[in-house]
Amino acid sequence: MSANALYTDLSGYYDLMCLDIDYQAQSSSIDRLQQIFGNGGNTHLDLACGTGPHVRHFIDLGYQSNGLDLNQPMLDIAQLRCPEAQFSLQNMSEFKIAEPVDLITCFLYSIHYNDGINKLKQCIASVHSALKSQGVFCFNVVDKHKIDNALFVSHTATQENSVFTFRSGWHYSGTGEQQSLQLSIGKTTGEEAQVWHDEHPMVAVSFDELTALLAPYFEVHIFEHDYEKIVPWGQSSGNAIFSCVKI
Ligand SMILES: C[S@@+](CC[C@H](N)C(=O)[O-])C[C@H]1O[C@@H](n2cnc3c(N)ncnc32)[C@H](O)[C@@H]1O
Structure with missing residues (x-):
């Protein structure tokens, strides 16, 4: 995406x-x-x-x-x-x-x-x-020097018949002026599950x-x-x- x-x-x-x-x-x-x-x-x-x-x-x-x-x-x-x-x-x-x-x-x-x-x-x-x-x-x-690549926050929310799970975390390689924000959205409606992943390049x-x-x-x-x-x-x-x- x-x-x-x-x-x-x-x-x-x-x-x-x-x-x-x-x-x-x-x-x-x-x-x-x-x-x-x-x-x-x-x-x-x-x-x-x-x-x-x-x-x-x-x-x-x-x-x-x-x-x-x-x-x-x-x-x-x-x-x-x-x-x-x-x-x-x-x-x-x-x-x-x-x-x-x-x-x-x-x-x-x-x-x-x-x-x-x-x-x-x-x-x-x-x-x-x-x-x-x-x-x-x-x-x-x-x-950028304090980013913990292993740390993610997540929460769930319900809308109509679907359960959403949102997850986000920072990632920094340790050098350079770019970090990223990693996001995922999961949507479960009954038996059907979808997941979207986004990775946003950002200034570090x-x-x-x-x-x-x-x-x-x-x-x-x-x-x-x-x-x-x-x-x-x-x-x-x-x-x-x-x-x-x-x-
Ligand atoms: C994480 S959302 C924050 C939205 C809002 N400030 C909030 O607290 O809910 C980031 C927003 O930044 C916008 N955005 C990304 N790059 C931008 C840029 N270069 N100039 C202006 N807006 C930008 C996105 O479209 C998005 O709406």
């Missing part, structure tokens, strides 16, 4: 796959970071917004929130979920918006969808240009490398990957929330 199959042909299953994600807690947590570090404004853009769950929560929190994504089937679902928002079909590596905003987010490790370090650099520069003064850029990210980066890429544009704050409380990153965990204030 193509790397985008999950976001095109299987987009109807995406929300089922993400059923155990607390989108409200994630959005509220980033809202708190924006209140602490940001400029007090309420305009927001979500990069790689998918089916728009964060955009929905940010609108409900009082933001004027919009989204962009590379796959139209995901945006079609987002538009139904958030009729008041504008969604644009754009690549986050080289996006442009009409008016700068106060907050830009990128959730669920989607920043890794930048196709290599050069595209990641372009994305960072694009975000910087798209932010107002003291605007904030928040995203979650995984350090260490936190030190990423901090250096961000430093010319942002004051960088790193927090533990915890959406319930704001705790400075203790230097050991391999995933974190980056909160970057435009300089």
Whole structure:
């Protein structure tokens, strides 16, 4: 299957796959970071917004929130979920918006969808240009050196007469600037079983490398990957929330 199959042909299953994600807690947590570090404004853009769950929560929190994504089937679902928002079909590596905003987010490790370090650099520069003064850029990210290739997360969900099993894990060879996200979706309906496998190539980066890429544009704050409380990153965990204030 193509790397985008999950976001095109299987987009109807995406929300089922993400059923155990607390989108409200994630959005509220980033809202708190924006209140602490940001400029007090309420305009927001979500990069790689998918089916728009964060955009929905940010609108409900009082933001004027919009989204962009590379796959139209995901945006079609987002538009139904958030009729008041504008969604644009754009690549986050080289996006442009009409008016700068106060907050830009990128959730669920989607920043890794930048196709290599050069595209990641372009994305960072694009975000910087798209932010107002003291605007904030928040995203979650995984350090390539801390990836455990043996680790997978999985969960099951039932829809109508079918049981779905979703499985995902990171893989990094140990060298270079590419890692992959390995996904599988299993669907069992009565006696019939189907399985889809997706492997998504993604940019691999260490936190030190990423901090250096961000430093010319942002004051960088790193927090533990915890959406319930704001705790400075203790230097050991391999995933974190980056909160970057435009300089
Ligand atoms: C894991 S999903 C995350 C969706 C959403 N942020 C969430 O938390 O549910 C990744 C999304 O990134 C989008 N995507 C992949 N590459 C992209 C790119 N270069 N620019 C913009 N969106 C991209 C995919 O279409 C997909 O909707």
